[in-house]
Amino acid sequence: MKLFIDTANVEEIREISTWGVLSGVTTNPSLIAKEGRAFEEVLKEIVTLVDGPISAEVMGDTAPEMIKEGEALARLHKNIVIKIPMTAEGLKAVSVLSQKNIKTNVTLVFSANQALLASRAGASFVSPFVGRMDDIGNPGIDLIGDIANIFELHGIDTEIIAASIRHTAHVMDSALAGANIATIPYKVFKGMLNHPLTDKGIEKFKADWSNR
Numbered sequence: 001m002k003l004f005i006d007t008a009n010v011e012e013i014r015e016i017s018t019w020g021v022l023s024g025v026t027t028n029p030s031l032i033a034k035e036g037r038a039f040e041e042v043l044k045e046i047v048t049l050v051d052g053p054i055s056a057e058v059m060g061d062t063a064p065e066m067i068k069e070g071e072a073l074a075r076l077h078k079n080i081v082i083k084i085p086m087t088a089e090g091l092k093a094v095s096v097l098s099q100k101n102i103k104t105n106v107t108l109v110f111s112a113n114q115a116l117l118a119s120r121a122g123a124s125f126v127s128p129f130v131g132r133m134d135d136i137g138n139p140g141i142d143l144i145g146d147i148a149n150i151f152e153l154h155g156i157d158t159e160i161i162a163a164s165i166r167h168t169a170h171v172m173d174s175a176l177a178g179a180n181i182a183t184i185p186y187k188v189f190k191g192m193l194n195h196p197l198t199d200k201g202i203e204k205f206k207a208d209w210s211n212r
């Protein structure tokens with residue numbers, strides 16, 4: 001499973017990219033709004049930090065609006081992936097953009113049927129939201145497993161991005177359930193790194209070394 005970072009904060013991306021573990025970045029309108037900076041300016045900086053798919057979301061409601069926005073975003077850099085919400089208009093836009101060889105990530109996916117529709121429309125990625133499913137009492141990881149099984153059974157090559165990751169167990173469980181990618185918030189990356197026994201072990205090795 002590849003690891004993306006789910007943020008629009010360039011300092012967070014810069015820091016985690018130095019670990020050598022990042023294959024891509026996802027942003028969304030809420031994350032961009034939190035930064036208080038121009039959308040395009042943020043994207044242009046992100047593409048210099050990570051050489052992999054960078055998802056940028058369109059805001060239009062109709063397919064023609066989404067296609068126009070998507071084409072403009074795609075022109076910014078070859079790694080930009082157009083993030084499109086899971087609606088009928090969104091599917092139309094995905095279909096047109098994929099015929100133009102523009103990559104898409106269908107977002108706000110909450111059922112296996114939605115993922116199937118997105119893949120058949122030509123989506124390069126689908127983003128099932130694990131945490132938001134958990135929030136309504138349905139295990140989000142089960143959704144990842146269902147989509148992974150369906151894609152495997154039917155030879156679908158759309159990649160599954162486990163999104164709305166809230167804690168470290170979500171990452172491990174997404175990997176076990178067959179996600180191709182997990183898009184992980186900065187804080188969760190930090191949580192994956194740390195273990196009290198690692199710190200304790202380092203202290204002990206240092207103490208033993210200095211007492212030799």
Ligand code: E4P
Pocket residue numbers: 006026027028107127129131132163164165183
């Ligand atoms: C996915 O691409 C979204 O940006 C994100 O994972 C949503 O997460 P949230 O439910 O924590 O807002």
